[in-house]
Amino acid sequence: MNHHEVFLSFKCYSGKCNSGFVINFLGAVTRREYLYCFSADKSIPLSSKEEVMYTEYPAYSEGYFEWISILQSVIQAKNKFTMFELGAGFGPHLVNACIAAPCYHGKHFPYNLVGVEAEPTHFEWMKQNFIDNNIDPTKHQLINAAVFEKDGSIYFQVGFPTYYGNQIIYRALNFRNFIKEALFFFMPHRRNRIVSREITVTDYLTGKKETGIIRNEKVKVLSLSTLLRPFDYVDLIHADIQGAEARVFKSAQRDIHKKVKRIHIGTHGSQIEDELRLGSSCCRH
Numbered sequence: 179m180n181h182h183e184v185f186l187s188f189k190c191y192s193g194k195c196n197s198g199f200v201i202n203f204l205g206a207v208t209r210r211e212y213l214y215c216f217s218a219d220k221s222i223p224l225s226s227k228e229e230v231m232y233t234e235y236p237a238y239s240e241g242y243f244e245w246i247s248i249l250q251s252v253i254q255a256k257n258k259f260t261m262f263e264l265g266a267g268f269g270p271h272l273v274n275a276c277i278a279a280p281c282y283h284g285k286h287f288p289y290n291l292v293g294v295e296a297e298p299t300h301f302e303w304m305k306q307n308f309i310d311n312n313i314d315p316t317k318h319q320l321i322n323a324a325v326f327e328k329d330g331s332i333y334f335q336v337g338f339p340t341y342y343g344n345q346i347i348y349r350a351l352n353f354r355n356f357i358k359e360a361l362f363f364f365m366p367h368r369r370n371r372i373v374s375r376e377i378t379v380t381d382y383l384t385g386k387k388e389t390g391i392i393r394n395e396k397v398k399v400l401s402l403s404t405l406l407r408p409f410d411y412v413d414l415i416h417a418d419i420q421g422a423e424a425r426v427f428k429s430a431q432r433d434i435h436k437k438v439k440r441i442h443i444g445t446h447g448s449q450i451e452d453e454l455r456l457g458s459s460c461c462r463h
Contacts, residue, residue, distance in 0.1 A: 182242075184249045185235050188281055192232045199310070203233040204277045207310055211340075212268045212303055244271060244416065247442040251414035252278045254439070259289040260412050262405065264325045264426070265419040266293035267342055269304035272318075273311050275414070292405065296324035296397045299339040323398040325405070325419055327429035334397040338390030341379050345420035347394050402430035406437055418444035 191205035199207040236245050252259060252275055259279045263272045272291045279289045291313075295301045301322045308315040324334050324346055333347035374393035380386070406412065415438055419426060423443050427434065434441070 181235050182246050184246055184253065187253060188249065188278060190233045190235065192230060194230055201231060201233060202274070203235050204274055204281065205233075206270070206273050206277050208268070208270065208307065209303075209310065212307070244442060245274075247414065247416070247440060248275050249278055251275070251440050252282055255279065255283070255287075255413050257288075259283075259287065260292075260409060260414075261289075262292045262294070262412060262415040262417075264294050264402070264415065264417040266295040266304055266320075267297075267300050267418075268307045269293045269295075269320075270307070271416045272304075273307055273313065276313050277311065291318040291320075293318070293320045294323055294325055294400070294405065295320075296322065296334045296399075297336050297339065297344045298322065299336075300342075300344075303339070321400070321405075323400050324422075325402060325417075325426050326399045326422060327425045328399075328401050329404055330399055331396050332399045333394045335392045336395050336397070337374070337392045338377065338379075340388055341377060341390060341392065343379075343420060344392065346399075346422055402426050403433045406430065406433045409437060412438045413440065415441045417441070 188204065190203045191201065193205070195201040195207055198210055200210060200213065201207050236242055248261075248271060251261070259275065261272060261275050263269060266272065269291075272293050276289055276291060280287050293304050295304055301320070304320055305315045308318070308320075324332060326332060326346060335344040335347065374391050376389060376391055378387055378389045381388075402415075415434075417423060417426070423445055427441070427443070
């Protein structure tokens with residue numbers, strides 16, 4: 179099977195990489211500790227600082243479509259490339275776009291990256307991932323917050339950083355947590371069992387399992403309309419926000435249709451997909 183034509187505009191990287199990292203076909207490096215639950219493609223790990231790696235285009239998988247969205251957006255960018263990543267984790271898609279843009283348009287082509295991530299360890303990993311790839315995080319907008327339909331604060335799952343399913347805890351559960359926290363204010367050993375839980379995750383390629391604790395904490399939340407307000411034009415929004423997709427994007431429909439050229443959403447259920455498609459069709463002119 180031939181690769182999508184968009185890949186032909188980008189050469190595969192060959193060169194060295196430190197042993198604690200993996201490297202993709204653009205030359206973007208990622209610390210192995212960030213990838214536990216999403217095994218790196220077998221063609222890209224390195225075991226020695228002296229080893230030269232000849233990379234290949236990505237394997238055919240769910241992530242292949244993300245690559246197409248990113249690379250097409252980069253190619254179609256005019257004058258400057260602007261990208262949002264919502265639920266950014268350690269910001270891999272932002273880094274990939276940042277490397278792809280000067281590869282295609284030239285090293286002086288400007289770009290602006292916006293990464294929004296609520297889980298505090300993932301947020302720190304995103305900043306470090308930028309540094310590892312020679313991107314200055316202070317020159318871009320990396321925001322430690324969740325994305326929802328309106329600004330404010332909300333409970334969110336934090337902890338166990340190798341788990342990437344952290345999500346917003348919705349209003350009814352927030353209310354229950356509030357009551358339980360009030361009831362057990364003087365009983366912290368009981369309270370901890372209520373607002374935290376143990377989960378086990380499985381690496382979908384190796385089958386390896388890991389168990390950890392996640393807990394519900396109140397975090398800052400911003401709407402997509404608020405995030406878009408300073409921008410006249412956005413080339414790509416990539417979103418993986420664990421079930422909040424419909425509420426986030428429906429609340430910002432007008433701003434999206436005025437300012438955003440392309441959106442790539444990781445949806446979490448057919449009902450959410452139906453809501454997004456309906457909302458998109460209703461807002462078209």
